[in-house]
Amino acid sequence: MKNIFFISIDALRADHLGYMGYKKNITPNIDQFAKEGIVFSRAISPGSYTFLSFPSILTSLYPSEYFVCQKSSRTFIDFLKDYGYKTASINSNPHARNALDKDFDFFDDLLRYSDFDKPFEKIKRRVEKTFGRNFLTKKLRKLLVHFSSNIAKPYADAKKINDKAFEWLDKNKDGAIFFWVHYMDPHYPYDPPKEFADLSNKEVARLNRLCWMNLLTKNKSEQKHLLTIEDISRIIDLYDGEIAYADSCIGKFFGKLKELGFYDESLIFLFSDHGEMFGEHGKFSHDEYNLYNGQLQVPLIIKGLKHKDKIFDQFVTTMDIAPTLIDLLEIKSNTFKENHLIKKKRDFIISEGFKIQDVLSDSGIDIRRINFSCLWNNWKLIDNSREDKKELYNLKNDIIENHNLIEEEKEIASNLSNIIKQHKRGIYKKQEARRSILNAIKKIRV
Numbered sequence: 001m002k003n004i005f006f007i008s009i010d011a012l013r014a015d016h017l018g019y020m021g022y023k024k025n026i027t028p029n030i031d032q033f034a035k036e037g038i039v040f041s042r043a044i045s046p047g048s049y050t051f052l053s054f055p056s057i058l059t060s061l062y063p064s065e066y067f068v069c070q071k072s073s074r075t076f077i078d079f080l081k082d083y084g085y086k087t088a089s090i091n092s093n094p095h096a097r098n099a100l101d102k103d104f105d106f107f108d109d110l111l112r113y114s115d116f117d118k119p120f121e122k123i124k125r126r127v128e129k130t131f132g133r134n135f136l137t138k139k140l141r142k143l144l145v146h147f148s149s150n151i152a153k154p155y156a157d158a159k160k161i162n163d164k165a166f167e168w169l170d171k172n173k174d175g176a177i178f179f180w181v182h183y184m185d186p187h188y189p190y191d192p193p194k195e196f197a198d199l200s201n202k203e204v205a206r207l208n209r210l211c212w213m214n215l216l217t218k219n220k221s222e223q224k225h226l227l228t229i230e231d232i233s234r235i236i237d238l239y240d241g242e243i244a245y246a247d248s249c250i251g252k253f254f255g256k257l258k259e260l261g262f263y264d265e266s267l268i269f270l271f272s273d274h275g276e277m278f279g280e281h282g283k284f285s286h287d288e289y290n291l292y293n294g295q296l297q298v299p300l301i302i303k304g305l306k307h308k309d310k311i312f313d314q315f316v317t318t319m320d321i322a323p324t325l326i327d328l329l330e331i332k333s334n335t336f337k338e339n340h341l342i343k344k345k346r347d348f349i350i351s352e353g354f355k356i357q358d359v360l361s362d363s364g365i366d367i368r369r370i371n372f373s374c375l376w377n378n379w380k381l382i383d384n385s386r387e388d389k390k391e392l393y394n395l396k397n398d399i400i401e402n403h404n405l406i407e408e409e410k411e412i413a414s415n416l417s418n419i420i421k422q423h424k425r426g427i428y429k430k431q432e433a434r435r436s437i438l439n440a441i442k443k444i445r446v
Contacts, residue, residue, distance in 0.1 A: 001084070001176035002304065003266040004325065007253065008180070009246055010050065010093060011187040011286060013275035014043070014297045016243055026244040029251030030299070033270060037303035040341065042315045044375065045274045045296050048353035049286050051095050053273040053318065058103070060322040060336055062423075063352045067365050068431045076322040077103040079331055080178050088172070090165045091182035092155040104180075108164055110156035153191065155184040158249035166256050173260060181253065185246040186276065188212075188285050192241030196248075199234065207235050214284050232279050239276065267305070267328060271318055272298040280400065288355040291373040291382050292401055296351050300341075307342060315375055316341050317349045348376040348416075350423050364431045367424050374416045374423075379409075381416035390417070 014020050017027045019034035020041065047053035052063035058075040059066055066073060077087050088106040165181050185192070189208045197204065214226045227235075250270075257263040275295045277283035283290050300318060305328065323336040327343070339346055353371040360366075372383045378396040392406040392413045406413050 002329070003176060003262050004080070004085070004178045004329075005257065005262070005266055005268045006178075006180040007250060007268065007270045008182045009186060009243075009250075009270075009272050009299075010182065010184045011274060011276045012243065012246075012272035012299060013294060014041075014272070014299045015294075016240060017299055020299070024240055026240050027247045029247050029254060030270065030301075033250075033254065033268075033303065034301050037268070037270075037301045038305050038307055038309070039311045040300040040302075040316050041311060041313045043271065043298050043300035044315060044317050044349050044351060045272075045298050046317050046319045046351050048274060048288055048290055048295060048351070048371075050093055050273045051356060052352060052354070056319045057273075057321050060319050060339070062319070062350065062427070063354070064365055064367065064370060064427050065430060067356065067360055068427060068434060074335055075103050076326055076336060077178065079326060079333055079335075080329075081105070083176075083329070083331060085176045085178045086172060087178045088168055089180040089182070090161050090168070091180065092161060092184050093182060093187075094154050106168065110160055110164060111154075153184075153189060155187070158183045158185050158246050162249050162252055162256075165253065169256060169260060169262075183246045183249065185242040185249075186239060187242075188276075190235060190238035190242055192238060192245045196245045197238055197241035199238065203234070204238065207231060207238060211235055211284065227279070236278055239278070266303075267325070268303040269321060269325075270299065270301045270303075271321070274298060287353075289353040289371045289384075289386050291351055291353045291371055291384075293380075293395070293399060296373070302341075305342075312342070314345060315349055315378075316345060317351075320346070348374055348419055350374050350420065364435065365427075367427055372420045372423065374419050376416055376419065379412050379416060381413055381420070383417065383420050392416070 016022050016024075017034075018025060018031040019027075019039065045053045046056040047063040055061070055066040056063055058077065059073045060076075061069070061073055081087055086106075087104045089104045090108055090110065092110045094109070094111060161181060161183055165179070169179070188211065190211070191204055191208065199207075210226055210231055254263060257266070257268075274286050275293075275298060276286055277290065277292070277294045280294050281290075281292055283292065283295070286295050298318065300316070300321075302324075305324075320339045320341045323339055324341040326333050326336040327340055338344070351373045353373075354369060358366075359369045368385060371385055374381045374383070375395070378394060380393045380395050380401070382391040382393075384390065390406055390413065391401075391404045392409055393401040393403065394405060394409075395401075
């Protein structure tokens with residue numbers, strides 16, 4: 001009965017970490033942890049943002065499969081509870097409550113510590129609540145951005161996360177525990193403590209205004225006028241400052257685990273839910289439909305897993321965290337048996353990008369409106385249904401996906417397209433099976 005700790009950092013790109021080769025020394029604590037654990041240097045998120053990736057981590061289902069099942073699938077946390085684990089999570093992502101809180105014995109999102117009570121935030125929310133989200137309210141929202149820094153954070157910062165986490169751990173030292181702590185700081189808006197960013201308050205406010213206006217602007221030609229190369233560089237500095245601050249608090253969290261005697265004897269997983277874009281392919285932040293590597297490639301480190309190799313440089317998916325954990329604990333389960341980060345890696349990796357409200361209805365999920373990517377043998381195909389186009393990249397030579405080879409490598413593109421088609425057929429079959437079950441239940445009730 002090993003104690004288990006999940007440490008996740010929202011919107012953390014893998015290539016902004018020292019152990020992954022980043023030149024800025026902003027993650028000394030995570031880098032040291034990487035030396036003590038096993039590093040998966042090419043981990044890929046199954047979903048483009050938190051509300052897709054977290055369910056996949058919990059259930060080892062693709063995001064579309066999870067929503068086809070209408071969130072009824074069991075999570076690995078259910079199995080841990082069956083085996084006597086106390087389960088807790090401190091997670092300040094505003095969307096996490098819908099995805100996570102039903103599974104834990106204790107859950108606190110600390111949203112009472114968010115900045116949503118700032119005057120302009122209240123005005124924006126009141127306008128949207130009164131008039132709905134339409135063309136006029138979007139224009140008004142853009143106008144309000146000019147009068148506020150728009151750096152009101154909708155979440156608690158890392159220090160508050162640690163304070164609550166330490167309080168819970170001090171009260172629950174005995175027995176087997178599963179504890180998930182999630183840090184939000186690298187997520188937009190970017191406003192790190194002053195010791196982590198050498199920029200004035202005025203400049204921080206200006207950059208966040210520009211960044212927010214850019215997020216609201218879909219026209220790429222307009223984006224170019226909003227942000228200069230220097231602006232983007234400074235926004236990255238702010239982002240890195242948030243990462244450095246989160247890393248310092250993660251270091252304190254490690255210190256607490258050592259103080260309680262948990263650090264050396266526990267299984268500890270450190271990962272991210274997705275990355276962040278800074279102008280690559282005209283993308284900023286993390287668009288729901290974006291499937292480029294800057295958004296999909298995430299850190300993944302496991303401490304407490306015994307293996308001769310300390311670095312795995314094959315592509316893996318964070319969907320396989322759950323089956324790997326269940327195997328390590330020797331828990332019998334038919335739910336989590338298909339894949340494993342080390343023992344049984346996938347032949348190909350699929351990721352999905354979609355906005356839930358665009359594809360989900362009472363009748364099911366519209367698969368035609370989902371973007372898919374398929375990664376196989378260093379080749380990656382992006383099937384962009386939204387824009388009706390496909391892109392093919394050789395990640396061995398082009399990890400930043402600059403050279404689209406869709407016309408030059410048609411056979412490879414066709415093979416990966418067929419894998420995606422087969423994946424779609426599997427989702428359709430699950431959806432039809434669920435409809436049949438629901439119809440049968442209705443007939444029985446009648």
